[in-house]
Amino acid sequence: MAATGAATAPQSPADPISEPAGGDIAAATEPPAAPAEPRPALRALSVTSEVYPLVKTGGLADVAGALPKALADHGVETVTLVPGYPRVMAALEAAEPVHFFADLFGGPARLLRASAAGLDLLIVDAPHLYDRPGGPYLDPNGQDFADNPIRFAALGAAAAAVGLGYAGSWQPDLVHGHDWQSGPAIAYLAYAEGPRPATVATVHNLAFQGQFALSLVGVLGLPPRALSVEGVEYFGSVGYLKAALRLADRVTTVSPSYAREIRTPEGGMGLDGVLRARGAAFSGILNGIDTGIWNPQADPLVPHPFGPDSLAERQGNKAALQRSLGLDEHRDALLFGVVSRLTWQKGLDLLVDRLDALMMTGAQLVVLGDGDAAIAEGLRGIAAQHPNRVALATGYDEGLAHLIQAGADALLVPSRFEPCGLTQLCALRYGALPVVSRVGGLNDTVIDANPVALAAGVATGFQFGPVSALGLEAVLHRVVELWRDRPAWRRMQENAMRTDVSWDRAAAAYAALYRQAVAERAVGE
Numbered sequence: 001m002a003a004t005g006a007a008t009a010p011q012s013p014a015d016p017i018s019e020p021a022g023g024d025i026a027a028a029t030e031p032p033a034a035p036a037e038p039r040p041a042l043r044a045l046s047v048t049s050e051v052y053p054l055v056k057t058g059g060l061a062d063v064a065g066a067l068p069k070a071l072a073d074h075g076v077e078t079v080t081l082v083p084g085y086p087r088v089m090a091a092l093e094a095a096e097p098v099h100f101f102a103d104l105f106g107g108p109a110r111l112l113r114a115s116a117a118g119l120d121l122l123i124v125d126a127p128h129l130y131d132r133p134g135g136p137y138l139d140p141n142g143q144d145f146a147d148n149p150i151r152f153a154a155l156g157a158a159a160a161a162v163g164l165g166y167a168g169s170w171q172p173d174l175v176h177g178h179d180w181q182s183g184p185a186i187a188y189l190a191y192a193e194g195p196r197p198a199t200v201a202t203v204h205n206l207a208f209q210g211q212f213a214l215s216l217v218g219v220l221g222l223p224p225r226a227l228s229v230e231g232v233e234y235f236g237s238v239g240y241l242k243a244a245l246r247l248a249d250r251v252t253t254v255s256p257s258y259a260r261e262i263r264t265p266e267g268g269m270g271l272d273g274v275l276r277a278r279g280a281a282f283s284g285i286l287n288g289i290d291t292g293i294w295n296p297q298a299d300p301l302v303p304h305p306f307g308p309d310s311l312a313e314r315q316g317n318k319a320a321l322q323r324s325l326g327l328d329e330h331r332d333a334l335l336f337g338v339v340s341r342l343t344w345q346k347g348l349d350l351l352v353d354r355l356d357a358l359m360m361t362g363a364q365l366v367v368l369g370d371g372d373a374a375i376a377e378g379l380r381g382i383a384a385q386h387p388n389r390v391a392l393a394t395g396y397d398e399g400l401a402h403l404i405q406a407g408a409d410a411l412l413v414p415s416r417f418e419p420c421g422l423t424q425l426c427a428l429r430y431g432a433l434p435v436v437s438r439v440g441g442l443n444d445t446v447i448d449a450n451p452v453a454l455a456a457g458v459a460t461g462f463q464f465g466p467v468s469a470l471g472l473e474a475v476l477h478r479v480v481e482l483w484r485d486r487p488a489w490r491r492m493q494e495n496a497m498r499t500d501v502s503w504d505r506a507a508a509a510y511a512a513l514y515r516q517a518v519a520e521r522a523v524g525e
């Protein structure tokens with residue numbers, strides 16, 4: 001594959017990141033240089049398949065949306081590269097073309113520079129790949145787009161073009177790729193000749209690996225040596241996530257506990273060996289949440305704002321939540337909430353299994369979620385038996401998600417594995433005590449109400465393990481027991497709400513990691 005610059009650039013689709021004939025129109029149209037401003041300490045290109053609020057299917061979007069703002073306080077200027085899906089294109093106010101690709105995997109494409117929702121964006125406007133109905137990955141029937149490997153290879157080719165400095169005038173010091181969709185970006189940069197930016201790959205969920213037929217290698221335009229165990233080859237196929245984990249200068253995941261778990265054969269989903277081999281280049285940095293959006297004292301989606309010193313106000317939100325879903329408006333009924341994808345990962349089948357036991361305690365349950373039809377069916381069945389005590393809301397509903405956090409007494413997250421988890425962080429901030437399995441980031445963010453933590457006054461929620469229906473039932477009984485002691489419950493709510501769940505610490509850690517990676521690359525070159 002060509003490295004940088006037009007001089008070496010063939011025009012074959014199998015070499016998508018080489019300089020196309022269109023050239024750099026931004027360079028041609030830019031006004032004369034203004035007096036030099038101090039250059040920001042570090043420029044990062046974030047490569048992601050989703051970013052809140054433009055396009056979201058899960059927590060990756062939240063992270064990609066919030067991290068740039070938090071990094072700005074740590075001397076990092078971030079530009080976010082996303083595919084030009086219809087909903088992204090529709091959100092752009094003013095977009096400036098900064099580069100043309102004559103042929104980006106089967107059609108012409110443009111790179112647009114724009115801002116939207118406070119984000120500085122580069123958009124891959126490739127209608128043949130992204131302008132279609134459906135979500136970012138699935139068609140309207142819920143099937144993966146057959147050309148997903150190509151769609152995200154194109155994102156990677158655009159990332160590499162920006163990273164290598166021949167797509168527009170902005171060039172990053174570092175490229176930060178998220179999940180398997182950014183594997184090609186990391187691979188193109190790793191196999192580029194000449195200087196390149198440092199690279200960081202972050203795993204938000206090891207279960208999604210982007211594994212495709214070996215024949216794809218020819219289409220990607222990677223050099224033959226890429227097809228080895230040291231490169232993109234993964235158990236006889238092409239592995240996008242594997243490539244990122246193997247080839248990025250630094251690899252991170254979203255909590256220290258998950259970083260430990262996925263280094264083991266039990267938790268590593270086939271990639272533990274690759275991760276162990278990275279040694280100290282692989283680490284866990286705990287996610288935060290956007291505390292501007294998730295602020296119970298000033299949340300436009302919450303009818304009764306409240307803080308740790310005005311917890312009584314929460315009662316109005318609980319009543320509003322019960323009313324909106326047709327539950328009895330009992331203030332003393334312990335109201336559990338769930339906001340989640342309904343999947344095996346999230347362990348909600350365990351909840352279905354134990355719902356009868358929960359009903360016997362007199363508690364109420366509100367579930368907002370979408371996904372597995374069998375889990376939804378199980379919940380619907382119980383809701384039909386207890387219409388005034390159990391409600392299931394399907395679909396994606398931002399307003400209801402906020403109201404559940406603000407009105408439920410406890411939030412259930414019984415995940416089988418959880419890289420970090422964001423809903424328990426929102427729950428801490430909103431005083432809905434999180435009830436979580438002792439895995440991954442759930443383990444790192446919730447302090448269990450065991451006798452020692454209660455005596456020390458530091459408990460913020462409930463943990464259970466092992467992750468089983470019986471384990472869940474046991475913790476539900478502990479929660480019900482503690483609910484009877486309202487002063488203790490209230491103390492826990494105050495602790496929970498005072499927990500620092502912001503991005504600040506994580507942003508400092510990412511900024512430090514970026515600087516190390518950039519410094520090492522400079523030395524290595």
Ligand SMILES: Nc1ncnc2c1ncn2[C@@H]1O[C@H](COP(=O)(O)OP(=O)(O)O[C@H]2O[C@H](CO)[C@@H](O)[C@H](O)[C@H]2O)[C@@H](O)[C@H]1O
Nearest residue numbers: 058059060204340369395396397401418419420421422423
């Ligand atoms: N029906 C619905 N309506 C409205 N909002 C809904 C919703 N269902 C879910 N959400 C929202 O979607 C987000 C889900 O984030 P999570 O971190 O809990 O899970 P996810 O598994 O998608 O993310 C993966 O990536 C993130 C980010 O790194 C990791 O924290 C996580 O462990 C990993 O599995 C939250 O903001 C939640 O409020």
